[in-house]
Amino acid sequence: MTTRRSFVLLAAAALALPAALSACGRDAATGAPSGGASTPYTLRIGVIGTGNRLTGVFGYLDSVRKLIPLLAPAGVAAVKTYTFPNGPDLNQALVSGALDVATYGDTPALVARGTGQSSRLIAQATVGLDAGIVTKKQGGPASLAELAGRKVAVQKGSYIHRYLLGALGDAKVRPQAVLHLYNSDMEAALEHGDIDAAALPAANLEALRAKGYPVIDVASKDHPAYLGTSVTIVPDSFLDRHPGFVKVWQRAQREGTKLVKANWDGYLAFSVKVGGFPPDVVKATTVRSQLPEEPFTQQGLALLESTKRFLVQQGFVKSDFSIDQWIAPGARG
Structure with missing residues (x-):
């Protein structure tokens, strides 16, 4: 990575x-x-x-x-x-x-x-401040471990980026790539299969969860040391x-x-x-x-x-x- x-x-x-x-x-x-x-x-x-x-x-x-x-x-x-x-x-x-x-x-x-x-x-x-990781609906990773070799997007330079890197490091997972995308562009990228997962702030995460996108990690529950x-x-x-x-x-x-x-x-x-x-x-x-x-x-x-x-x-x-x-x-x- x-x-x-x-x-x-x-x-x-x-x-x-x-x-x-x-x-x-x-x-x-x-x-x-x-x-x-x-x-x-x-x-x-x-x-x-x-x-x-x-x-x-x-x-x-x-x-x-x-x-x-x-x-x-x-x-x-x-x-x-x-x-x-x-x-x-x-x-x-x-x-x-x-x-x-x-x-x-x-x-x-x-x-x-x-x-x-x-x-x-x-x-x-x-x-x-909370954050989490959401995946694409079809064939997406079901856990942090399954992010290995996959494409993950995040708004780089943000507290969410720091959370993502910390969570991946704890799990000893190396994605294929960590790509920079703005939060507003994540849903389209997931829908089209351009990325396998996205790290997002809480509101964006919950909005996608409500649309049926799986959530595999939440900072407040799984990695509270990385709250922003x-x-x-x-x-x-x-x-x-x-x-x-x-x-x-x-x-x-x-x-x-x-x-x-x-x-x-x-x-x-x-x-x-x-x-x-x-x-x-x-x-x-x-x-x-x-x-x-x-x-x-x-x-x-x-x-x-x-x-x-x-x-x-x-x-x-x-x-x-x-x-x-x-x-x-x-x-x-």
């Missing part, structure tokens, strides 16, 4: 400077240079998804018009959301200066930091301009999490609207315990450290670093 090259390429991409995102250090609304906390500015947030919409706790806050008031003490007057298909693409935008904040899976963030990306970790938005987390990252240059931002963001996350858990049905309805999955799938895969009450928890940091250690051992993170030193000053209390 040739996965090292793919992660090396992803690490290189993390430091690329795409010409299309050249408005470095400028307000997304006006084009003017970003000011300090006393100067109102538009906060540019990058997330994984489609349609340039915020999801999760911060998306719900925005939908009920509470996000801007909570972020206003840091000088935020408006929010502009940019969505990316996967983490390495988001990394390119972040390192180019086209984003102020990024919330995405831990694996691409760790890979980018390992290449020397100048960023700070200010929170973990979700802890215990999402992290919120800000460039050092942004924190230099807005030193009070960390506490304001963390307070918004606390307040948003409390609001979501107090209005769970409303949050599920919001998640259906922005995620595009059927209500039963959203209800089954949206888990209260994955939304931490605090920006950092013991479980979240343990999963993050475990993922980093795996990536270092496999050579995907070339330069080891301390999670504690990555966390922004003052972010842990």
Whole structure:
């Protein structure tokens, strides 16, 4: 299984400077240079998804018009959301200066930091993200062992990729190939027989299970050590301009999490609207315990450290670093 090259390429991409995102250090609304906390500015947030919409706790806050008031003490007057298909693409935008904040899976963030990306970790938005492996309906593998010599697809550079590699390594299984496909393309590839199996996040997995695709492994049940987390990252240059931002963001996350858990049905309805999955799938895969009450928890940091250690051992993170030193000053209390 040739996965090292793919992660090396992803690490290189993390430091690329795409010409299309050249408005470095400028307000997304006006084009003017970003000011300090006393100067109102538009906060540019990058997330994984489609349609340039915020999801999760911060998306719900925005939908009920509470996000801007909570972020206003840091000088935020408006929010502009940019969505990316996967983490390495988001990394390119972040390192180019086209984003102020990024919330995405831990694996691409760790890979980018390992290449020397100048960023700070200010929170973990979700802890215990699930994933699993689904196979084609006819003649597909019935177990991890039967993935040997088969074609498996995953959205490379994601926390699901890390889970897949860990699960395959534990089972001592070597597929014919581990291919890169976006989550949205997996069903067609399975249906046409282009791949034998796919590793997917929980919602995509359950949506395919409901259509009759066999599921042969689930991280939360079979490999809980490989559950993912999402992290919120800000460039050092942004924190230099807005030193009070960390506490304001963390307070918004606390307040948003409390609001979501107090209005769970409303949050599920919001998640259906922005995620595009059927209500039963959203209800089954949206888990209260994955939304931490605090920006950092013991479980979240343990999963993050475990993922980093795996990536270092496999050579995907070339330069080891301390999670504690990555966390922004003052972010842990």
